[in-house]
Amino acid sequence: MTEKVALIGSGNWGSAVAKIIGRNVVRFDHFDNQVKMWVFEEKVNGQNLTEIINTKHENVKYLPGIQLPENIVACPDLVETCRDASMLVFVVPHQFVASICKQLKGKIQPNCKAISLIKGIDVNEHGFRLITDMIQESLNIRSCILSGANIASEVAEERFCETTIGYRNRSDGELFKEIFHTPSFRVNIVEDVVGVELCGALKNIVAIGGGLVDGLKLGDNTKAAIIRIGLYEMRKFSQMFYKDVRDETFFESCGVADLITTCAGGRNRKVAEAHVVTGKSFDQLEQEMLNGQKLQGTSTAKDMYNILSKNNLCHEFPLMTTIYRICYENLPPIRIVEDI
Ligand SMILES: NC(=O)c1ccc[n+]([C@@H]2O[C@H](COP(=O)([O-])OP(=O)(O)OC[C@H]3O[C@@H](n4cnc5c(N)ncnc54)[C@H](O)[C@@H]3O)[C@@H](O)[C@H]2O)c1
Numbered sequence: 001m002t003e004k005v006a007l008i009g010s011g012n013w014g015s016a017v018a019k020i021i022g023r024n025v026v027r028f029d030h031f032d033n034q035v036k037m038w039v040f041e042e043k044v045n046g047q048n049l050t051e052i053i054n055t056k057h058e059n060v061k062y063l064p065g066i067q068l069p070e071n072i073v074a075c076p077d078l079v080e081t082c083r084d085a086s087m088l089v090f091v092v093p094h095q096f097v098a099s100i101c102k103q104l105k106g107k108i109q110p111n112c113k114a115i116s117l118i119k120g121i122d123v124n125e126h127g128f129r130l131i132t133d134m135i136q137e138s139l140n141i142r143s144c145i146l147s148g149a150n151i152a153s154e155v156a157e158e159r160f161c162e163t164t165i166g167y168r169n170r171s172d173g174e175l176f177k178e179i180f181h182t183p184s185f186r187v188n189i190v191e192d193v194v195g196v197e198l199c200g201a202l203k204n205i206v207a208i209g210g211g212l213v214d215g216l217k218l219g220d221n222t223k224a225a226i227i228r229i230g231l232y233e234m235r236k237f238s239q240m241f242y243k244d245v246r247d248e249t250f251f252e253s254c255g256v257a258d259l260i261t262t263c264a265g266g267r268n269r270k271v272a273e274a275h276v277v278t279g280k281s282f283d284q285l286e287q288e289m290l291n292g293q294k295l296q297g298t299s300t301a302k303d304m305y306n307i308l309s310k311n312n313l314c315h316e317f318p319l320m321t322t323i324y325r326i327c328y329e330n331l332p333p334i335r336i337v338e339d340i
């Protein structure tokens with residue numbers, strides 16, 4: 001059977017993986033060579049971003065300077081992008097997934113499989129769920145997860161790194177590995193969707209902590225302490241709510257490696273540092289510094305705090321709780337070290 005891949009998302013990470021997927025599908029006979037990529041349409045210098053991508057083969061707004069393969073075709077219509085696909089790659093900021101699934105319900109192939117590259121969780125009045133569960137439940141399809149120490153610009157420049165795919169069904173994990181693995185983007189697959197996904201979501205909160213420490217100029221030892229405590233709280237939370245999450249997952253790229261990279265070079269870190277230095281709000285800094293890219297760490301800190309406070313657990317997760325309070329309750333940033 002010929003597999004057909006569709007990419008849902010074309011931001012910084014979506015465009016970086018488009019380069020990888022576009023090149024990989026042509027290496028195998030069992031993939032259709034054309035990959036449609038859904039673009040949330042917008043004007044860039046008066047021209048539709050889809051038209052720019054399809055003529056220049058570059059996402060000039062979200063990943064400038066990187067050439068995309070010509071078999072990546074930008075499409076502004078979500079349903080049209082996914083209609084005939086058998087493999088869906090979700091790579092949008094987590095706050096947009098619910099509305100995307102709603103639009104796709106009943107409009108995709110019944111044998112479709114999905115993978116989420118999204119780092120975040122979904123919280124509502126009933127509790128919280130994983131983004132992969134949201135995709136599975138709303139579209140009635142299986143979903144893997146991919147997460148790792150993967151800053152998009154470095155991946156796009158083909159600098160060596162690793163990543164982790166979590167699967168429930170091994171053949172899905174192996175199939176998705178084929179479209180992502182390259183000599184410079186090394187994929188390992190593990191049977192722990194929940195562990196891989198929670199690592200990716202929760203590390204974004206710790207990254208805010210790393211940035212606060214940088215803004216306060218507290219130094220490398222303090223940053224290392226934030227990383228260690230963050231890793232401890234990530235594992236504790238994951239295994240408290242999902243007892244099957246494996247210890248080993250935290251030693252994969254999605255675990256300790258992503259924490260290190262995100263606390264060194266990610267957007268969450270950068271904006272949190274600027275928050276300390278300038279005193280401006282996270283929302284304002286996101287607008288000023290990221291040119292349309294989205295922060296995931298602050299909203300995930302809020303989601304996490306809602307879960308913890310509902311379950312009377314704030315005192316057991318002092319780092320995550322303090323980061324939330326600094327972001328949303330005007331707590332002075334120095335409390336990152338005083339309250340943990
Ligand atoms: N950028 C990275 O280095 C990186 C690496 C690994 C994982 N991730 C994760 O991948 C996910 C996607 O991140 P990204 O960097 O590709 O996105 P991004 O931060 O570049 O987000 C901007 C994207 O969101 C789109 N958008 C804006 N408003 C929208 C709306 N209302 N509906 C739908 N889309 C809308 C924009 O068109 C653009 O494509 C996130 O969960 C992120 O944590 C990012």
Ligand SMILES: O=P(O)(O)OC[C@H](O)CO
Nearest residue numbers: 148149150151266267268
């Ligand atoms: O830029 P950030 O902070 O969203 O982090 C990017 C990636 O998740 C790092 O692996």
